[in-house]
Amino acid sequence: MNNIVKARYYAGFIDAQRNWLNKMASKGYRLVKCGRLFYEFETCEPSEYIYQIEYIGDKSKTDGKDYASFLEDMGYKIFFKNVNLDFDIGNVLWRKLADKGSKFADYQTVMERALLIVEKKNDGTPFELHTTNNDKANYYAKFLIPYFMLFLLFTVIGAISLADIKMMLIWYAVALVFLAGFFVNLVRYFRDKKRSGIEE
Amino acid sequence: MRDNVKGGALTEVTFFILLALYEPKHGYAIMQFIEEKTDGRLTLGAGTLYGAINSLLEKEWIEPFGDADGRKKEYVITSKGKEVAAAELQRLKDLTEIASGIIGG
Numbered sequence: 001m002n003n004i005v006k007a008r009y010y011a012g013f014i015d016a017q018r019n020w021l022n023k024m025a026s027k028g029y030r031l032v033k034c035g036r037l038f039y040e041f042e043t044c045e046p047s048e049y050i051y052q053i054e055y056i057g058d059k060s061k062t063d064g065k066d067y068a069s070f071l072e073d074m075g076y077k078i079f080f081k082n083v084n085l086d087f088d089i090g091n092v093l094w095r096k097l098a099d100k101g102s103k104f105a106d107y108q109t110v111m112e113r114a115l116l117i118v119e120k121k122n123d124g125t126p127f128e129l130h131t132t133n134n135d136k137a138n139y140y141a142k143f144l145i146p147y148f149m150l151f152l153l154f155t156v157i158g159a160i161s162l163a164d165i166k167m168m169l170i171w172y173a174v175a176l177v178f179l180a181g182f183f184v185n186l187v188r189y190f191r192d193k194k195r196s197g198i199e200e
Numbered sequence: 201m202r203d204n205v206k207g208g209a210l211t212e213v214t215f216f217i218l219l220a221l222y223e224p225k226h227g228y229a230i231m232q233f234i235e236e237k238t239d240g241r242l243t244l245g246a247g248t249l250y251g252a253i254n255s256l257l258e259k260e261w262i263e264p265f266g267d268a269d270g271r272k273k274e275y276v277i278t279s280k281g282k283e284v285a286a287a288e289l290q291r292l293k294d295l296t297e298i299a300s301g302i303i304g305g
Binding site (some may be wrong): 034054070074075076118125128129130131132134135138139147186 | 211215226227228231243244245246247248250251252272273
């Protein structure tokens with residue numbers, strides 16, 4: 001009955017993180033705590049719980065809390081999680097944009113809690129937080145700017161590391177991964193937007 | 201939410217939330233109401249419901265009900281919301297009449 005702790009790093013990739021949590025749940029492990037890189041699990045019945053992850057980095061701290069308490073009222077268990085990208089974006093992009101330290105600090109607190117891990121008791125029905133096409137489209141749209149910024153960021157870092165070809169290639173590969181993330185969400189956005197025009 | 205963009209039609213979700221709130225309800229009860237009334241055909245994700253509720257609060261078609269201190273937040277339809285719902289009912293009646301005339305039944 002000992003709890004197990006696992007470390008995982010998912011960068012900005014929410015689907016992969018959710019799939020992993022659901023795989024753990026199907027093996028009989030339930031999330032009890034999560035830190036920046038660590039996830040602590042306790043044993044439960046296999047597939048007793050099911051997980052979704054929601055990006056709330058676009059919401060202010062108050063709005064994020066309000067949403068979290070709404071979900072708790074729905075009977076779900078909530079964990080706040082950082083995106084593990086805050087250090088990079090925080091330092092390179094936002095510090096320059098923020099006039100004062102206070103704004104930067106506020107941004108940091110938001111990024112520390114930019115993901116919500118939502119746990120639901122598995123009742124055999126699919127667990128989706130966004131169900132109408134229009135709402136799904138809006139949700140995918142939230143990822144476009146962050147992913148594109150990350151693509152730009154790593155492209156710039158790659159260009160700076162020009163002296164070291166190996167490093168440069170690594171940074172460009174990372175940049176391409178985020179570009180792919182951008183396009184995946186762009187395609188999803190247009191798909192659901194189109195559907196919402198027909199069906200809703 | 202895309203209400204009132206195309207000839208004043210409400211989305212199904214919006215109309216159902218308004219109907220659910222003729223009696224005060226919290227989020228989970230709204231979700232159950234919709235699932236029950238549609239025999240599970242329309243299931244609403246919590247995120248979609250949250251967005252819809254906030255947009256309806258903004259439009260003042262619904263409002264918070266009671267003092268939610270420490271308890272689950274409840275909402276209820278406003279008189280403005282009832283007007284909108286009544287107009288939607290009329291629109292649907294007209295629509296069914298036209299459709300019945302053409303398709304039969």
